Amino acid sequence: MGRLKKILIPSLGLVLAFWFYSARDTFKPEMLRGKRVIVTGASTGIGEQMAYHLARMGSHVLLTARTEARLQNVVRRCLELGAASARFVSGTMEDTAFAQHVVREAQAVLGGLDMLILNHVGASYFGFFDGDVEHVRKLLEINFLSYVAMTTSALPMLKESEGSIVVVSSMAGKVGFPFTVPYSATKFALDGFFSSLRQEFAIQSINVSITLCILGFIDTERAVRAAAEVLAERPAPRDECALEILKGAALRRRELYYRYSSTRLPLLLRDCAAELLDYLVRSRYRLPATPGAPRPQH
C-alpha cells in the first residue's frame, strides 16, 4: 500500500501537470502566417475550407485535385481572403508520379514546405462489399499509396523546416464500418503507416509532427449525398471541421478528433467492449429491409 502510494501519487501529479501544461498551449492564427502548405483534395469539401482558413491566416497555399475549373475558383478566393500566395496543380492521385510532381512544385515555387495536408479521397460506393478487388486496389492507390508517395517526397523539405504532416482519416479508419468496406480499409492502412512512421521519427529524433485526424460525419456535399438518408445523425459543419484540423496540426497533436463526442468518446469502448461499439456503429444506420443498390460515395 505504501509503495502503491509512492507510485500512484507522483504519477497522478505528473498526469495533472501534463494536463495543465497541454491545456495551456493554445492555438493562435499567427502560427500559420507565412507557412508554406500543400492541401490535397482542395477543390471541394473540407479541403476547400482548409484552404480558405489558411488564406485568412496568411499562409502560402499550393492546392491540388483533378478539377481545374474548381481549383481556379478556390485559388482566386484564397487570394481575396489574404493568402500570402495561392496556386494549384491539377491531376489525379491514381498516379504516384503526379503525387511526387505536386511536391516538386512546392520545392520549385515555394522553396520548401512547412505543412503537408493529405486530405483527398477517391470515389467509392455506398453498399455491401461487392467483391470488386480491382476497385479496392484503385482506391488504395488514391487514398493510401499517393499519401505514402507524397510523404516520402516531401520528407527532406519537412525535416528542414521541422514541419508537419496532416493525415485526414475517419472513424471508419478506427472501427469497422458497414457499406464502406473498401474506403474503411484504406483509412485503416493510413493509421498503420503513419503511426509506425511516427515511432521511427521518435527513434531517429526527426522533428516532423504527424497528426492523424479522426472525423465523424461532416456536411460536405459528397458525404451528405451518400449518407444523409441512411445515417441517423446530423453532420457537423465543414468549415469548423477544417479549422479544428488546422489547430490540431499547428499544435503538433498526435491525433485530432472531430467532433469529439461522436468520435473519441465512442472509441473509448474499442478496447474494453468492442462488440458494444460495433453495435453502436450499426445502430446509427436507418436500414431498409435490403439496402438498395450501391450508390456513388467517397
Ligand SMILES: NC(=O)c1ccc[n+]([C@@H]2O[C@H](COP(=O)([O-])OP(=O)(O)OC[C@H]3O[C@@H](n4cnc5c(N)ncnc54)[C@H](OP(=O)(O)O)[C@@H]3O)[C@@H](O)[C@H]2O)c1
Ligand atoms: N465528409 C465526411 O463525412 C467525412 C467523414 C470522415 C472523413 N472524411 C475525410 O475527409 C476528407 C475530405 O472529405 P470531403 O468530404 O471533404 O470529400 P470531398 O468533398 O469529396 O472532396 C474530395 C476531394 O478529393 C479530390 N479527389 C477525388 N478523387 C481524386 C483523385 N483521383 N485524384 C486527386 N484528387 C481527387 C476531389 O476533387 P476532384 O474531384 O476535383 O479531383 C475533392 O477535392 C477525406 O479524406 C475523407 O475521407 C470525410
Ligand SMILES: *[C@@H]1O[C@H](CO)[C@@H](O)[C@H](O)[C@H]1NC(C)=O
Ligand atoms: C520541433 O519543432 C518545433 C517547430 O519548429 C519546435 O517548436 C520544437 O521545439 C522542436 N522540438 C525539438 C525537440 O527540437
